[in-house]
Amino acid sequence: MDTIQNSVITPLQPYLAPIVSAIPEPVHDAVLSLIGKSCHGALLVDLDVTKDPACTSLAISKALGIAIVGASAVVKIPQILKLINSRSSAGVSFVSYALETASLLITLSYGVRNQFPFSTYGETALIAVQDIAIGVLVLNYAGRSAAAAAFIAVVAASVYALLFDQTLVDAQTMSYLQAGAGALGVASKAPQIYTIWRNGGTGQLSAFTVFNYLLGSMSRIFTTLQEVDDKFILYGFIGGFTLNVILAIQMLWYWNAPAPKQKSAPRPKAVEKAPSAQSTGASPRPSVKTPTTRRRG
Incomplete structure:
Protein backbone atom coordinates (compact mmCIF):
# COMPACT_ATOMS: atom_id res chain seq x y z
CA MET A 1 0.00 0.00 0.00
CA ASP A 2 2.91 2.36 0.63
CA THR A 3 3.96 2.01 -3.00
CA ILE A 4 0.45 2.83 -4.22
CA GLN A 5 0.18 5.78 -1.85
CA ASN A 6 3.56 7.28 -2.79
CA SER A 7 3.54 6.59 -6.52
CA VAL A 8 -0.12 7.09 -7.38
CA ILE A 9 -2.31 8.76 -4.77
CA THR A 10 0.08 11.39 -3.34
CA PRO A 11 0.98 12.89 -6.77
CA LEU A 12 -2.74 13.02 -7.63
CA GLN A 13 -3.91 14.56 -4.34
CA PRO A 14 -3.92 18.17 -5.67
CA TYR A 15 -6.31 17.06 -8.41
CA LEU A 16 -8.38 14.65 -6.30
CA ALA A 17 -8.98 17.00 -3.36
CA PRO A 18 -11.30 19.39 -5.29
CA ILE A 19 -13.25 16.40 -6.61
CA VAL A 20 -13.69 14.99 -3.09
CA SER A 21 -14.85 18.36 -1.74
CA ALA A 22 -17.46 18.55 -4.50
CA ILE A 23 -18.98 15.14 -3.69
CA PRO A 24 -22.63 15.59 -2.61
CA GLU A 25 -23.48 15.09 1.05
CA PRO A 26 -25.72 12.04 0.43
CA VAL A 27 -22.74 10.23 -1.10
CA HIS A 28 -20.63 10.99 1.97
CA ASP A 29 -23.46 9.69 4.16
CA ALA A 30 -23.63 6.47 2.14
CA VAL A 31 -19.87 5.94 2.49
CA LEU A 32 -20.10 6.64 6.23
CA SER A 33 -22.80 4.00 6.63
CA LEU A 34 -20.67 1.47 4.76
CA ILE A 35 -17.19 1.91 6.25
CA GLY A 36 -17.66 4.10 9.33
CA LYS A 37 -16.45 7.56 10.32
CA SER A 38 -12.76 6.80 10.88
CA CYS A 39 -12.33 4.95 7.59
CA HIS A 40 -14.30 7.62 5.76
CA GLY A 41 -11.94 10.27 7.09
CA ALA A 42 -8.79 8.31 6.28
CA LEU A 43 -9.70 7.12 2.80
CA LEU A 44 -12.04 9.72 1.34
CA VAL A 45 -11.19 12.95 3.17
CA ASP A 46 -7.43 12.50 3.74
CA LEU A 47 -6.90 10.28 0.67
CA ASP A 48 -4.49 8.08 2.61
CA VAL A 49 -4.69 4.30 2.17
CA THR A 50 -1.77 3.67 4.56
CA LYS A 51 -3.21 5.34 7.67
CA ASP A 52 -5.31 2.31 8.63
CA PRO A 53 -4.76 -0.89 6.58
CA ALA A 54 -7.93 -2.40 8.06
CA CYS A 55 -9.94 0.43 6.53
CA THR A 56 -8.46 -0.27 3.11
CA SER A 57 -9.38 -3.96 3.34
CA LEU A 58 -12.89 -3.08 4.51
CA ALA A 59 -13.37 -0.60 1.67
CA ILE A 60 -12.22 -3.17 -0.89
CA SER A 61 -14.57 -5.74 0.62
CA LYS A 62 -17.52 -3.35 0.52
CA ALA A 63 -16.76 -2.38 -3.08
CA LEU A 64 -16.55 -6.04 -4.11
CA GLY A 65 -19.78 -6.83 -2.27
CA ILE A 66 -21.67 -4.02 -3.97
CA ALA A 67 -20.23 -5.03 -7.34
CA ILE A 68 -21.30 -8.65 -6.79
CA VAL A 69 -24.83 -7.61 -5.82
CA GLY A 70 -25.05 -5.35 -8.86
CA ALA A 71 -23.70 -7.99 -11.25
CA SER A 72 -26.00 -10.64 -9.79
CA ALA A 73 -29.00 -8.77 -11.18
CA TYR A 254 -15.78 -28.04 -24.84
CA TRP A 255 -15.81 -24.50 -26.26
CA ASN A 256 -16.19 -25.54 -29.90
CA ALA A 257 -18.14 -28.75 -29.29
CA PRO A 258 -21.57 -28.80 -31.01
CA ALA A 259 -24.65 -28.63 -28.79
CA PRO A 260 -26.14 -32.06 -28.07
CA LYS A 261 -29.29 -32.75 -30.07
CA GLN A 262 -32.27 -34.72 -28.90
CA LYS A 263 -32.41 -38.11 -30.51
CA SER A 264 -35.42 -38.65 -32.74
CA ALA A 265 -37.20 -41.95 -32.98
CA PRO A 266 -36.06 -44.01 -36.00
CA ARG A 267 -38.51 -44.01 -38.87
CA PRO A 268 -39.88 -47.41 -39.92
CA LYS A 269 -38.56 -48.53 -43.27
CA ALA A 270 -41.16 -48.67 -46.01
CA VAL A 271 -41.72 -52.23 -47.25
CA GLU A 272 -42.00 -52.34 -51.02
CA LYS A 273 -44.97 -54.43 -51.98
CA ALA A 274 -44.97 -56.49 -55.16
CA PRO A 275 -47.90 -55.69 -57.47
CA SER A 276 -50.57 -58.32 -57.09
CA ALA A 277 -52.37 -59.67 -60.14
CA GLN A 278 -56.12 -59.24 -60.19
CA SER A 279 -57.98 -62.53 -60.24
CA THR A 280 -60.56 -62.50 -63.07
CA GLY A 281 -61.10 -66.21 -63.55
CA ALA A 282 -59.59 -66.13 -67.04
CA SER A 283 -56.08 -67.08 -67.96
CA PRO A 284 -53.89 -64.19 -68.93
CA ARG A 285 -53.29 -63.60 -72.58
CA PRO A 286 -49.79 -64.11 -73.90
CA SER A 287 -47.96 -60.99 -74.93
CA VAL A 288 -46.74 -62.50 -78.22
CA LYS A 289 -48.91 -63.06 -81.24
CA THR A 290 -50.02 -66.62 -82.04
CA PRO A 291 -50.19 -67.97 -85.59
CA THR A 292 -53.56 -67.52 -87.33
CA THR A 293 -55.40 -69.86 -89.75
CA ARG A 294 -56.92 -66.99 -91.64
CA ARG A 295 -55.86 -66.96 -95.28
CA ARG A 296 -54.40 -63.85 -96.68
CA GLY A 297 -55.30 -62.58 -100.05
Whole structure:
Protein backbone atom coordinates (compact mmCIF):
# COMPACT_ATOMS: atom_id res chain seq x y z
CA MET A 1 0.00 0.00 0.00
CA ASP A 2 2.91 2.36 0.63
CA THR A 3 3.96 2.01 -3.00
CA ILE A 4 0.45 2.83 -4.22
CA GLN A 5 0.18 5.78 -1.85
CA ASN A 6 3.56 7.28 -2.79
CA SER A 7 3.54 6.59 -6.52
CA VAL A 8 -0.12 7.09 -7.38
CA ILE A 9 -2.31 8.76 -4.77
CA THR A 10 0.08 11.39 -3.34
CA PRO A 11 0.98 12.89 -6.77
CA LEU A 12 -2.74 13.02 -7.63
CA GLN A 13 -3.91 14.56 -4.34
CA PRO A 14 -3.92 18.17 -5.67
CA TYR A 15 -6.31 17.06 -8.41
CA LEU A 16 -8.38 14.65 -6.30
CA ALA A 17 -8.98 17.00 -3.36
CA PRO A 18 -11.30 19.39 -5.29
CA ILE A 19 -13.25 16.40 -6.61
CA VAL A 20 -13.69 14.99 -3.09
CA SER A 21 -14.85 18.36 -1.74
CA ALA A 22 -17.46 18.55 -4.50
CA ILE A 23 -18.98 15.14 -3.69
CA PRO A 24 -22.63 15.59 -2.61
CA GLU A 25 -23.48 15.09 1.05
CA PRO A 26 -25.72 12.04 0.43
CA VAL A 27 -22.74 10.23 -1.10
CA HIS A 28 -20.63 10.99 1.97
CA ASP A 29 -23.46 9.69 4.16
CA ALA A 30 -23.63 6.47 2.14
CA VAL A 31 -19.87 5.94 2.49
CA LEU A 32 -20.10 6.64 6.23
CA SER A 33 -22.80 4.00 6.63
CA LEU A 34 -20.67 1.47 4.76
CA ILE A 35 -17.19 1.91 6.25
CA GLY A 36 -17.66 4.10 9.33
CA LYS A 37 -16.45 7.56 10.32
CA SER A 38 -12.76 6.80 10.88
CA CYS A 39 -12.33 4.95 7.59
CA HIS A 40 -14.30 7.62 5.76
CA GLY A 41 -11.94 10.27 7.09
CA ALA A 42 -8.79 8.31 6.28
CA LEU A 43 -9.70 7.12 2.80
CA LEU A 44 -12.04 9.72 1.34
CA VAL A 45 -11.19 12.95 3.17
CA ASP A 46 -7.43 12.50 3.74
CA LEU A 47 -6.90 10.28 0.67
CA ASP A 48 -4.49 8.08 2.61
CA VAL A 49 -4.69 4.30 2.17
CA THR A 50 -1.77 3.67 4.56
CA LYS A 51 -3.21 5.34 7.67
CA ASP A 52 -5.31 2.31 8.63
CA PRO A 53 -4.76 -0.89 6.58
CA ALA A 54 -7.93 -2.40 8.06
CA CYS A 55 -9.94 0.43 6.53
CA THR A 56 -8.46 -0.27 3.11
CA SER A 57 -9.38 -3.96 3.34
CA LEU A 58 -12.89 -3.08 4.51
CA ALA A 59 -13.37 -0.60 1.67
CA ILE A 60 -12.22 -3.17 -0.89
CA SER A 61 -14.57 -5.74 0.62
CA LYS A 62 -17.52 -3.35 0.52
CA ALA A 63 -16.76 -2.38 -3.08
CA LEU A 64 -16.55 -6.04 -4.11
CA GLY A 65 -19.78 -6.83 -2.27
CA ILE A 66 -21.67 -4.02 -3.97
CA ALA A 67 -20.23 -5.03 -7.34
CA ILE A 68 -21.30 -8.65 -6.79
CA VAL A 69 -24.83 -7.61 -5.82
CA GLY A 70 -25.05 -5.35 -8.86
CA ALA A 71 -23.70 -7.99 -11.25
CA SER A 72 -26.00 -10.64 -9.79
CA ALA A 73 -29.00 -8.77 -11.18
CA VAL A 74 -27.97 -9.77 -14.70
CA VAL A 75 -25.57 -12.68 -14.18
CA LYS A 76 -28.03 -15.31 -15.44
CA ILE A 77 -29.96 -13.22 -17.94
CA PRO A 78 -27.76 -14.57 -20.81
CA GLN A 79 -28.64 -18.11 -19.71
CA ILE A 80 -32.36 -17.28 -19.68
CA LEU A 81 -32.17 -15.66 -23.12
CA LYS A 82 -30.21 -18.59 -24.51
CA LEU A 83 -32.90 -21.02 -23.35
CA ILE A 84 -35.71 -18.87 -24.75
CA ASN A 85 -34.03 -18.32 -28.12
CA SER A 86 -33.12 -21.97 -28.64
CA ARG A 87 -36.33 -23.32 -27.05
CA SER A 88 -34.20 -26.20 -25.84
CA SER A 89 -32.85 -27.18 -22.42
CA ALA A 90 -30.17 -29.52 -23.81
CA GLY A 91 -27.08 -29.60 -21.62
CA VAL A 92 -28.70 -27.73 -18.71
CA SER A 93 -29.36 -29.69 -15.51
CA PHE A 94 -32.61 -28.92 -13.66
CA VAL A 95 -31.37 -30.73 -10.55
CA SER A 96 -28.40 -28.36 -10.43
CA TYR A 97 -30.62 -25.27 -10.45
CA ALA A 98 -33.11 -26.75 -7.97
CA LEU A 99 -30.35 -27.48 -5.46
CA GLU A 100 -28.82 -24.05 -5.94
CA THR A 101 -32.21 -22.39 -5.44
CA ALA A 102 -32.65 -24.21 -2.13
CA SER A 103 -29.15 -23.18 -1.02
CA LEU A 104 -29.72 -19.53 -1.97
CA LEU A 105 -33.07 -19.27 -0.18
CA ILE A 106 -31.56 -20.66 3.02
CA THR A 107 -28.53 -18.34 2.81
CA LEU A 108 -30.80 -15.35 2.16
CA SER A 109 -32.98 -16.16 5.18
CA TYR A 110 -29.92 -16.77 7.37
CA GLY A 111 -28.42 -13.41 6.43
CA VAL A 112 -31.68 -11.54 7.04
CA ARG A 113 -32.27 -13.18 10.42
CA ASN A 114 -28.72 -12.55 11.64
CA GLN A 115 -28.77 -8.96 10.32
CA PHE A 116 -25.56 -9.37 8.33
CA PRO A 117 -24.56 -6.48 6.02
CA PHE A 118 -26.69 -6.68 2.88
CA SER A 119 -23.57 -6.42 0.73
CA THR A 120 -22.47 -9.85 2.05
CA TYR A 121 -25.55 -11.79 0.91
CA GLY A 122 -27.74 -9.49 -1.22
CA GLU A 123 -26.99 -11.28 -4.46
CA THR A 124 -28.66 -14.46 -3.20
CA ALA A 125 -32.12 -12.92 -3.61
CA LEU A 126 -31.47 -11.76 -7.18
CA ILE A 127 -29.81 -14.99 -8.28
CA ALA A 128 -32.55 -17.10 -6.68
CA VAL A 129 -35.21 -15.34 -8.78
CA GLN A 130 -33.21 -16.03 -11.94
CA ASP A 131 -32.61 -19.65 -10.92
CA ILE A 132 -36.34 -20.17 -10.47
CA ALA A 133 -36.98 -18.77 -13.96
CA ILE A 134 -34.31 -21.06 -15.45
CA GLY A 135 -35.72 -24.09 -13.63
CA VAL A 136 -39.20 -23.40 -14.99
CA LEU A 137 -37.87 -22.94 -18.53
CA VAL A 138 -35.85 -26.16 -18.38
CA LEU A 139 -38.88 -28.16 -17.26
CA ASN A 140 -41.20 -26.54 -19.82
CA TYR A 141 -38.86 -27.17 -22.73
CA ALA A 142 -38.50 -30.76 -21.54
CA GLY A 143 -42.29 -31.16 -21.80
CA ARG A 144 -42.88 -31.25 -18.02
CA SER A 145 -45.22 -28.31 -17.40
CA ALA A 146 -46.84 -29.96 -14.36
CA ALA A 147 -43.44 -30.38 -12.72
CA ALA A 148 -42.70 -26.68 -13.38
CA ALA A 149 -45.90 -25.68 -11.57
CA ALA A 150 -45.03 -27.96 -8.64
CA PHE A 151 -41.54 -26.43 -8.49
CA ILE A 152 -42.99 -22.92 -8.18
CA ALA A 153 -45.37 -24.07 -5.43
CA VAL A 154 -42.54 -25.64 -3.40
CA VAL A 155 -40.42 -22.49 -3.74
CA ALA A 156 -43.29 -20.25 -2.61
CA ALA A 157 -43.94 -22.42 0.45
CA SER A 158 -40.23 -22.42 1.33
CA VAL A 159 -39.97 -18.62 1.09
CA TYR A 160 -42.95 -18.22 3.41
CA ALA A 161 -41.58 -20.68 5.97
CA LEU A 162 -38.03 -19.28 5.98
CA LEU A 163 -38.63 -15.54 5.69
CA PHE A 164 -42.17 -14.55 6.64
CA ASP A 165 -43.08 -16.99 9.41
CA GLN A 166 -40.11 -17.51 11.70
CA THR A 167 -42.15 -19.66 14.08
CA LEU A 168 -41.99 -22.57 11.63
CA VAL A 169 -38.18 -22.56 11.54
CA ASP A 170 -36.47 -21.41 14.74
CA ALA A 171 -32.95 -19.96 15.03
CA GLN A 172 -31.34 -23.28 15.95
CA THR A 173 -32.93 -25.07 13.00
CA MET A 174 -31.89 -22.17 10.77
CA SER A 175 -28.26 -22.71 11.80
CA TYR A 176 -28.52 -26.38 10.86
CA LEU A 177 -30.09 -25.45 7.53
CA GLN A 178 -27.29 -22.98 6.81
CA ALA A 179 -24.74 -25.71 7.49
CA GLY A 180 -26.58 -27.85 4.97
CA ALA A 181 -26.92 -24.94 2.53
CA GLY A 182 -23.18 -24.88 2.04
CA ALA A 183 -23.26 -28.55 1.11
CA LEU A 184 -26.27 -27.95 -1.17
CA GLY A 185 -24.48 -25.11 -2.92
CA VAL A 186 -21.49 -27.34 -3.57
CA ALA A 187 -23.65 -30.31 -4.58
CA SER A 188 -25.65 -28.15 -7.00
CA LYS A 189 -22.61 -27.96 -9.29
CA ALA A 190 -22.12 -31.73 -9.47
CA PRO A 191 -25.17 -32.55 -11.70
CA GLN A 192 -24.16 -29.83 -14.17
CA ILE A 193 -20.57 -31.08 -14.27
CA TYR A 194 -21.82 -34.63 -14.87
CA THR A 195 -24.28 -33.50 -17.57
CA ILE A 196 -21.51 -31.73 -19.49
CA TRP A 197 -19.22 -34.75 -19.20
CA ARG A 198 -21.97 -37.16 -20.30
CA ASN A 199 -23.04 -35.06 -23.30
CA GLY A 200 -19.50 -34.20 -24.34
CA GLY A 201 -20.46 -30.53 -24.63
CA THR A 202 -21.92 -27.58 -22.73
CA GLY A 203 -25.12 -27.41 -24.78
CA GLN A 204 -27.18 -24.31 -23.93
CA LEU A 205 -25.07 -23.44 -20.87
CA SER A 206 -24.01 -19.77 -20.91
CA ALA A 207 -20.28 -19.05 -20.73
CA PHE A 208 -21.01 -15.55 -19.37
CA THR A 209 -22.86 -17.08 -16.41
CA VAL A 210 -20.16 -19.67 -15.69
CA PHE A 211 -17.23 -17.24 -15.66
CA ASN A 212 -19.09 -14.57 -13.72
CA TYR A 213 -20.01 -17.17 -11.13
CA LEU A 214 -16.34 -18.09 -10.85
CA LEU A 215 -15.30 -14.49 -10.20
CA GLY A 216 -18.22 -13.92 -7.84
CA SER A 217 -17.49 -16.96 -5.68
CA MET A 218 -13.81 -15.98 -5.46
CA SER A 219 -14.75 -12.45 -4.38
CA ARG A 220 -17.23 -13.79 -1.84
CA ILE A 221 -14.44 -15.67 -0.06
CA PHE A 222 -12.64 -12.35 0.47
CA THR A 223 -15.75 -10.42 1.61
CA THR A 224 -16.73 -13.20 4.03
CA LEU A 225 -13.26 -13.22 5.59
CA GLN A 226 -13.40 -9.45 6.01
CA GLU A 227 -16.96 -8.88 7.21
CA VAL A 228 -18.64 -12.09 8.39
CA ASP A 229 -17.18 -14.31 11.08
CA ASP A 230 -19.13 -17.42 10.08
CA LYS A 231 -17.34 -20.62 9.09
CA PHE A 232 -20.48 -22.20 7.62
CA ILE A 233 -20.74 -19.47 5.00
CA LEU A 234 -16.99 -19.36 4.35
CA TYR A 235 -16.64 -23.11 3.75
CA GLY A 236 -19.66 -23.05 1.45
CA PHE A 237 -18.08 -20.35 -0.72
CA ILE A 238 -14.75 -22.19 -0.81
CA GLY A 239 -16.42 -25.42 -1.93
CA GLY A 240 -18.53 -23.59 -4.50
CA PHE A 241 -15.47 -21.81 -5.90
CA THR A 242 -13.67 -25.15 -6.32
CA LEU A 243 -16.48 -26.64 -8.40
CA ASN A 244 -16.93 -23.39 -10.33
CA VAL A 245 -13.30 -23.79 -11.39
CA ILE A 246 -14.16 -27.25 -12.77
CA LEU A 247 -17.16 -25.83 -14.66
CA ALA A 248 -15.00 -23.08 -16.14
CA ILE A 249 -12.42 -25.64 -17.26
CA GLN A 250 -15.18 -27.71 -18.90
CA MET A 251 -16.50 -24.61 -20.64
CA LEU A 252 -13.05 -23.95 -22.13
CA TRP A 253 -12.46 -27.62 -22.99
CA TYR A 254 -15.78 -28.04 -24.84
CA TRP A 255 -15.81 -24.50 -26.26
CA ASN A 256 -16.19 -25.54 -29.90
CA ALA A 257 -18.14 -28.75 -29.29
CA PRO A 258 -21.57 -28.80 -31.01
CA ALA A 259 -24.65 -28.63 -28.79
CA PRO A 260 -26.14 -32.06 -28.07
CA LYS A 261 -29.29 -32.75 -30.07
CA GLN A 262 -32.27 -34.72 -28.90
CA LYS A 263 -32.41 -38.11 -30.51
CA SER A 264 -35.42 -38.65 -32.74
CA ALA A 265 -37.20 -41.95 -32.98
CA PRO A 266 -36.06 -44.01 -36.00
CA ARG A 267 -38.51 -44.01 -38.87
CA PRO A 268 -39.88 -47.41 -39.92
CA LYS A 269 -38.56 -48.53 -43.27
CA ALA A 270 -41.16 -48.67 -46.01
CA VAL A 271 -41.72 -52.23 -47.25
CA GLU A 272 -42.00 -52.34 -51.02
CA LYS A 273 -44.97 -54.43 -51.98
CA ALA A 274 -44.97 -56.49 -55.16
CA PRO A 275 -47.90 -55.69 -57.47
CA SER A 276 -50.57 -58.32 -57.09
CA ALA A 277 -52.37 -59.67 -60.14
CA GLN A 278 -56.12 -59.24 -60.19
CA SER A 279 -57.98 -62.53 -60.24
CA THR A 280 -60.56 -62.50 -63.07
CA GLY A 281 -61.10 -66.21 -63.55
CA ALA A 282 -59.59 -66.13 -67.04
CA SER A 283 -56.08 -67.08 -67.96
CA PRO A 284 -53.89 -64.19 -68.93
CA ARG A 285 -53.29 -63.60 -72.58
CA PRO A 286 -49.79 -64.11 -73.90
CA SER A 287 -47.96 -60.99 -74.93
CA VAL A 288 -46.74 -62.50 -78.22
CA LYS A 289 -48.91 -63.06 -81.24
CA THR A 290 -50.02 -66.62 -82.04
CA PRO A 291 -50.19 -67.97 -85.59
CA THR A 292 -53.56 -67.52 -87.33
CA THR A 293 -55.40 -69.86 -89.75
CA ARG A 294 -56.92 -66.99 -91.64
CA ARG A 295 -55.86 -66.96 -95.28
CA ARG A 296 -54.40 -63.85 -96.68
CA GLY A 297 -55.30 -62.58 -100.05
